[in-house]
Amino acid sequence: MSASHPVALEPLWGDYQLDQAFDELREPDGELRPHYRAMAESLAALPPGELQRRKQAADLAFLTQGITFTVYGRDEGTERIFPYDLLPRLVTAQEWDRIERGLTQRITALNLFLRDVYSDAKILNDHVIPRELVYSCKHYRRQMRGLQVPRNVYIAVVGSDLLRLNTGEFVVLEDNLRVPSGVSYMLTNRRVMKRTFPLLFQRYGVRPIEHYPQVLLATLRSLAPEGRPEPNIVLLTPGVFNSAYFEHTYLARQMGVDLVEGRDLVTHDNVVYMRTTDGLKRVDVIYRRVDDDFSDPLVFRSDSALGSAGLFNAYRAGNVTVANAFGTGLADDKAVYAYVPEMIRYYLNEDPILPNVKTYLLSEEKDRKHVLANLDKLVVKAVGESGGYGMLIGPQSTSSQREEFARQIEANPRNYIAQPTLDFSRAPCLIDGRLEARHVDLRPYVLFGDKVNVVPGGLTRVALEKGSLVVNSSQGGGSKDTWVLE
Amino acid sequence: MGSGVIGFEQVHSEKRDRMLSRVADSLYWMSRYLERAENTVRQLDVTMSLMLDTGGPNAETRWQRMMAALGKPDGMPWNGDLDSMTRALVFDPIDPLSVTYCVNAARENARQVREEISTEQWQRLNRLYHHIHSPHAQAQFSSSATDLLASIIDGIYLFKGTTDTTMIHGQGWQFIRLGRYLERAYATATMLEFYQPELFQQSSREGAAHLYLEFVGLLRCCTSFEAYCQVYTADLSPDRVLEFLLLNRDFPHAIRYCVDGARQAIDAVQHTGGRRAPDELISSMGKLHAMLIYTNIHEILAGDAAAFLHTIRGQCLRIHELIYRYYVHYSIQSALAV
Numbered sequence: 059m060s061a062s063h064p065v066a067l068e069p070l071w072g073d074y075q076l077d078q079a080f081d082e083l084r085e086p087d088g089e090l091r092p093h094y095r096a097m098a099e100s101l102a103a104l105p106p107g108e109l110q111r112r113k114q115a116a117d118l119a120f121l122t123q124g125i126t127f128t129v130y131g132r133d134e135g136t137e138r139i140f141p142y143d144l145l146p147r148l149v150t151a152q153e154w155d156r157i158e159r160g161l162t163q164r165i166t167a168l169n170l171f172l173r174d175v176y177s178d179a180k181i182l183n184d185h186v187i188p189r190e191l192v193y194s195c196k197h198y199r200r201q202m203r204g205l206q207v208p209r210n211v212y213i214a215v216v217g218s219d220l221l222r223l224n225t226g227e228f229v230v231l232e233d234n235l236r237v238p239s240g241v242s243y244m245l246t247n248r249r250v251m252k253r254t255f256p257l258l259f260q261r262y263g264v265r266p267i268e269h270y271p272q273v274l275l276a277t278l279r280s281l282a283p284e285g286r287p288e289p290n291i292v293l294l295t296p297g298v299f300n301s302a303y304f305e306h307t308y309l310a311r312q313m314g315v316d317l318v319e320g321r322d323l324v325t326h327d328n329v330v331y332m333r334t335t336d337g338l339k340r341v342d343v344i345y346r347r348v349d350d351d352f353s354d355p356l357v358f359r360s361d362s363a364l365g366s367a368g369l370f371n372a373y374r375a376g377n378v379t380v381a382n383a384f385g386t387g388l389a390d391d392k393a394v395y396a397y398v399p400e401m402i403r404y405y406l407n408e409d410p411i412l413p414n415v416k417t418y419l420l421s422e423e424k425d426r427k428h429v430l431a432n433l434d435k436l437v438v439k440a441v442g443e444s445g446g447y448g449m450l451i452g453p454q455s456t457s458s459q460r461e462e463f464a465r466q467i468e469a470n471p472r473n474y475i476a477q478p479t480l481d482f483s484r485a486p487c488l489i490d491g492r493l494e495a496r497h498v499d500l501r502p503y504v505l506f507g508d509k510v511n512v513v514p515g516g517l518t519r520v521a522l523e524k525g526s527l528v529v530n531s532s533q534g535g536g537s538k539d540t541w542v543l544e
Numbered sequence: 545m546g547s548g549v550i551g552f553e554q555v556h557s558e559k560r561d562r563m564l565s566r567v568a569d570s571l572y573w574m575s576r577y578l579e580r581a582e583n584t585v586r587q588l589d590v591t592m593s594l595m596l597d598t599g600g601p602n603a604e605t606r607w608q609r610m611m612a613a614l615g616k617p618d619g620m621p622w623n624g625d626l627d628s629m630t631r632a633l634v635f636d637p638i639d640p641l642s643v644t645y646c647v648n649a650a651r652e653n654a655r656q657v658r659e660e661i662s663t664e665q666w667q668r669l670n671r672l673y674h675h676i677h678s679p680h681a682q683a684q685f686s687s688s689a690t691d692l693l694a695s696i697i698d699g700i701y702l703f704k705g706t707t708d709t710t711m712i713h714g715q716g717w718q719f720i721r722l723g724r725y726l727e728r729a730y731a732t733a734t735m736l737e738f739y740q741p742e743l744f745q746q747s748s749r750e751g752a753a754h755l756y757l758e759f760v761g762l763l764r765c766c767t768s769f770e771a772y773c774q775v776y777t778a779d780l781s782p783d784r785v786l787e788f789l790l791l792n793r794d795f796p797h798a799i800r801y802c803v804d805g806a807r808q809a810i811d812a813v814q815h816t817g818g819r820r821a822p823d824e825l826i827s828s829m830g831k832l833h834a835m836l837i838y839t840n841i842h843e844i845l846a847g848d849a850a851a852f853l854h855t856i857r858g859q860c861l862r863i864h865e866l867i868y869r870y871y872v873h874y875s876i877q878s879a880l881a882v
Contacts, residue, residue, distance in 0.1 A: 121674070122667045296655050307658035317659045322564050324876055335871045336562035336817035339881045519637060 066102045072492030073524075078463030081495060082147060093148050093543060094486075100258045101145075101493075111493050112254050113144050119250050124305060125243075140243060141536030146251055146260075147498060147518040154514060154542045156425045157220065157228055161502060162510045163402060165216055168233060168389045168504065170405040172212040176385065177203045186404050187397045191421070194472050195394060195441050197236075197387025199350060201357060204345040205374060207383050208281045209508065213343070215274070215519075216383035216504040217241070220412070222483035229413050231262035231480075233398070233492050235390040236382065237347050238518045240537070242305035245270060245312075247539040248515070263544040265514040270503065271312035271447065277507030278343045281379045289342035291333065292318045296348050296364045306347050321346070325368030328375040344369075344381045350384050392441040392475045393419050416478055420471040429476040430467065433460045436476040438467070451527065453479055480526070487520060487538070497521040499529050500540065514542040552688035556732055561816040562716045564663040564753045567657045568719045571870045574653035575723030582700045583731045583765075587613060588643075589760075590761045592669035595626075599754045609742075613765075616641055623856035634685065634692070644697060647676055662710040665703065674829055691872035715816055722809040722867070729802035730860040732766060736789060736799075743782055766797040786849070799856060800836040805834050806863070813871075825866040832859040 072245050076084060083094050088492060091097050101109070120139040126222040130538050149157075174181050175192055182189045192198060217238030219231040248267055275291065282289035295306040297319050312315035316332065324331045331338035351358045353365040372378045388394065396417040399410045418425035418436070429436055433452050440448030450463045484495035502516035519529035522536045593609045593610040595603050602620045607629065611619045619641045620629060636642040651673045654661060675681060676696060684692040702725075711717050739762055743755075759780040766789055776784050794800035796805075800839070807829045814821040835855070842853050 123663070143698075182706055298652075303655075304658075311659035311663075316564055316567075317657075318564060319566065322566055326876070326880060333565045333874075333879075334562045335568045335719075335813065336566055337819055337874075338876070339562065 060417065062228045066367055067098055067493070070101060071492050072489055072494040074486070074493055074495055076495075079481040079497070080226055082178055082222075082483055082485040082498070083493075083495070092413065093150050096147070096261055097145070098260060100261075101257070103366075106122075106204040109144070109413075109488065110337070113231035113488065116142075116144060116250050116254050119253065120246070120486065121410050122477060123246065125246055126138040135490055139239075140531065142243075143496075143520050143522070143524055143536055144254065145486055145488055145493075146255070146541045147485045147500075149500075150539060151543055153228070154265075156411060157500075157502060158409070158512045158514070160228070160230075161218060161504055161512050162264060163397065163406065163408060163411050164218070164230065164233070165213065165504050165506055165510050167402040167405050168216075168398065169203075169211060169213050169234065171401045172383070172386060172389050173207075175211050175388065177204065178214075180402070181404055182391075184404070184449040185451055186456065187394070187402050191393055191397075191419075193269055194392045195388050197350070197385065199368065199385030199388075200364070201374075202383065202385040204518040205375070206278060208379050210252045211381075211506055212383040212386050213389070213451070214277055214281060214506050218504065218508065220500045220502070222500070223481055224483075227413070228500070229415050230398075232392065232395060233390045234501075236349065238501075238503070239302045239305055240501060240519075240531075241270060242308040243537050244307070244515060244540070245505065245519045247517075247537060251539040257542075262541060265544060267513050267515040270513050271503075273505050273511055273513070274309065274345070275313040275315070277505045277511070278345055278381060283376055283379055284341050286342045289341040290332075290340060291315045291345065292341055293345045294318055294320070294323075294353075294365075296320075296352065300347075309345075311496075315345075320364050320366045323366035323369065325366060325372050328368070328372045328377050330366070330369060330372045330378045341378060343381065343531050346380050346382065350387065353380075353384070375391075387442070392417070392439055394441075395419070395470065415480065418468050418476040420474045420476065425476075426467065426471055428463055432465060436478060437479050438463055438474055438476045440473055441475055451479065479527075485518070485520070485538070487522070489524075494524070496524070497527055497529065498538070515540045556875075557704060558701060563719075564799065565872045568715065569868070570657040571660065571716050571719045572723040572836045572867075574650045575720040576727040576758045576779070577650035577653065577725050578700055580731065581643045581650065583643070583728070584614060584633065584643050585693050585696050585700075586767065587765050589690060589733070589762045592630065594690060594757060594761050597757055600766075603722065605875040607758075609738070612738045613735040614641065615731070630689065631685065632640060634644070635682070644676055646694075647673055650776055657716075660716050664706045664710045668699070668703040668706045670698070672703065675699060679749040687861065714765050715813055716861050717807040718816075722806055723811065724814075725802040725805040726860055726864060728797065729799050729806065730796065732789060732799050732802070733853050733856040733860070735762075736767060736786065737850055737857065740786070740849050743785075756780060763789075768795060768797050771795050771797075783841050784844055786845070788842070791836060791839070791841060802835075803829075803833050803836055810867075822866070822870050825863065825870060828859060828863050828866060832856065832863070833857075 060149040075088065076088065082091070084090055109322065120142070125140060143513070149250060181187050182192060198318050213235045215238060217234045217240060219234070220228045222228050251451045278291050279289055293306055293310045293317055295303060295317055297303070298537050300306070307317055318332055322332050324343065326335060326450040330344070332341050346353065348364050352362040354367060354370040355362050355365060355413070356367050369378070370384070371378050396414065396419055397440060399414055402408055402410045414528040418429050420426045420429060430437070434455070436452045438452070450459060452525065482497055482499065485498045486493045487496045498518050500516050500518050503513050504509040505513070518538045518540045519531070520538055521527055521529045521534070523534050531537070560717060587610055591606050593608055596599070603608070603626055608617070611617055618637065620633060623629060630774065632639065632642065632645045632677055637644050637648060639645055651669050654669050658666060681692060684695070693773050707717070707720060743758060743762065760769055762785060763772050772785070772788050775788060788795070789798055791800050795801055810825065810829055812823055
């Protein structure tokens with residue numbers, strides 16, 4: 059990568075303003091960051107129209123692979139490809155090293171926390187975390203008390219959301235410990251990008267992520283019940299109407315395991331079976347992509363037909379492993395999140411490598427007063443929601459929205475937290491054939507079986523709309539491939 | 545990631561050749577729907593081409609005959625507008641008779657078992673689906689319906705070829721074959737049952753040239769004109785046509801061949817799985833097969849040919865039902881008792 063002569067990118071610049079947010083591509087003075095130079099050079103070297111042509115080829119690849127979602131409402135049954143951006147996001151080896159260590163530390167602590175809370179609850183007895191905060195969490199599952207889970211692993215599959223602040227530092231915005239999704243987009247993005255920019259990919263030396271399904275399989279196998287050396291592993295999906303169905307089929311196929319629905323499972327004498335053409339076959343490990351609430355109508359929501367009756371008792375009896383365990387949503391509650399740094403100190407006696415975002419707990423009177431006085435500057439979130447729902451973005455809100463949220467906060471303070479509006483980093487995106495900056499986050503995927511594995515890469519989610527801070531795919535977000543450099 | 549090699553150390557986990565009942569059912573139906581689409585496309589193509597020739601029945605009669613031959617005499621009543629009717633038969637997404645409906649249903653079944661079929665298969669089927677739904681297809685239909693119909697058939701052929709070359713020839717593949725052959729045997733029997741009185745009993749009444757075209761059309765509905773000529777020369781006679789479509793051992797669209805294929809698929813399923821197919825299924829399959837092997841065309845024509853064809857259809861339905869009851873929708877009690 060030559061660093062001296064400037065790259066002739068002029069024809070490619072769109073509206074690319076620099077402000078206080080960290081820019082992944084450019085230094086504050088407008089110069090390209092060194093690790094992006096090779097990408098800029100190869101973009102500049104492309105003949106006019108070539109980028110659009112590659113974009114079309116990539117679109118077609120997504121469409122014929124059926125990586126689509128169905129748009130309801132407008133044109134009933136229209137299928138769209140998931141929005142994505144053509145340009146990969148680059149993460150240097152040094153940056154990644156910190157992320158990897160930070161996530162390993164964090165996931166280890168979160169898992170210890172779940173084990174503790176569902177057994178002796180030492181951390182509560184020592185008053186490190188308020189007892190009422192834990193027991194009032196709607197994802198706390200008392201059915202899990204005193205239950206021994208295999209290898210003490212509660213969270214086998216994790217996808218934590220990271221942001222990069224204007225200091226260049228990565229922080230954790232939230233941990234997804236229930237059924238994190240998006241990993242199939244990470245993998246298919248990579249496949250398409252390798253085809254779209256083969257030379258650039260080779261030139262950069264990108265760390266591979268393609269082994270993820272294999273590591274996932276090994277992780278699940280390592281969690282099989284005792285005495286089942288050849289475990290039958292299945293992936294439990296809510297079914298074809300779930301928005302992540304593509305991902306479920308993708309992972310099942312890549313792992314070579316059966317994709318089952320609740321109706322394929324039968325529990326008899328606390329053993330789970332699946333219905334096959336060859337009769338009933340015992341199931342040992344379930345990688346569950348169904349929420350707690352819908353997993354077993356006998357124990358959780360009785361009106362759900364997505365799970366399988368008797369599953370939880372079989373789980374209690376130790377005859378089947380379910381990953382992630384039930385009740386893990388407790389640890390990604392947004393109010394409990396505020397205590398993760400304390401957990402890391404308490405269980406590991408270490409300082410957190412990846413910091414949290416400053417979080418106000420509205421159940422605390424001092425915090426609440428401050429937040430209610432500054433609603434126009436803060437982001438307020440409901441603690442148990444995900445996917446960008448139940449959220450107030452202060453600077454972009456109307457006064458009536460703020461009044462509504464203030465009322466809800468007063469009525470149920472435990473249900474909300476507030477955070478400063480973050481100016482998180484922006485990365486170059488290809489918008490109408492030109493480079494423009496858009497806000498991005500990063501969701502790396504972590505697997506935890508006999509040890510913690512952080513797959514080098516992840517899903518970079520992009521707020522494709524100009525100026526937008528919302529990266530969720532349900533709300534106009536897209537994704538891009540993430541290249542972790544050697 | 546630490547050391548690069550993950551999962552390789554574990555012993556090859558032995559995976560029995562069995563599959564989820566729901567999956568087998570979806571593969572079976574995916575295959576049936578595609579076969580149905582193919583049959584409809586071919587019959588429509590032949591009917592439209594026969595309408596070009598003067599002499600013989602008029603468009604309305606031809607349309608109704610085609611509907612009857614598709615097994616749905618009241619399916620789409622003639623409304624006088626051939627263009628809108630043919631369009632509906634190809635593109636109407638609501639009408640279960642239409643080609644689009646069948647392709648949609650096939651793809652929906654495939655989507656539900658996306659992890660069981662190969663990526664190549666899925667992409668093939670997806671291309672066919674997007675092709676038939678594109679505005680381009682409508683335009684092509686207007687300029688040359690035959691071209692469009694041919695492109696749909698091509699799409700289906702490509703899918704079948706991809707299926708045979710990219711999928712493990714295990715249980716899933718056998719259920720696909722089973723669906724294909726049962727559907728084809730049933731559809732061909734339905735068509736012959738309908739045409740049989742008209743062509744084989746009143747053959748002397750109409751002009752030779754016209755009749756020749758009718759026979760060619762019938763053979764072409766089963767894509768078997770050239771194959772017939774190889775066996776019997778272009779000398780078309782009613783009993784030979786019937787004999788060929790019913791009893792030929794080697795031609796993939798002949799009913800005997802289809803029944804044999806379905807029988808082999810059932811055999812393969814029971815040999816790869818750990819449990820035996822029920823006697824009832826084996827005997828139904830065997831009876832039907834024997835009926836086609838040990839009967840010659842003169843016996844059929846001397847007796848009640850329509851009843852013979854009707855029995856074939858009935859047996860196909862019976863076999864379908866037994867497959868469903870034994871492989872897909874069995875009771876838990878019966879399975880636990882084993």
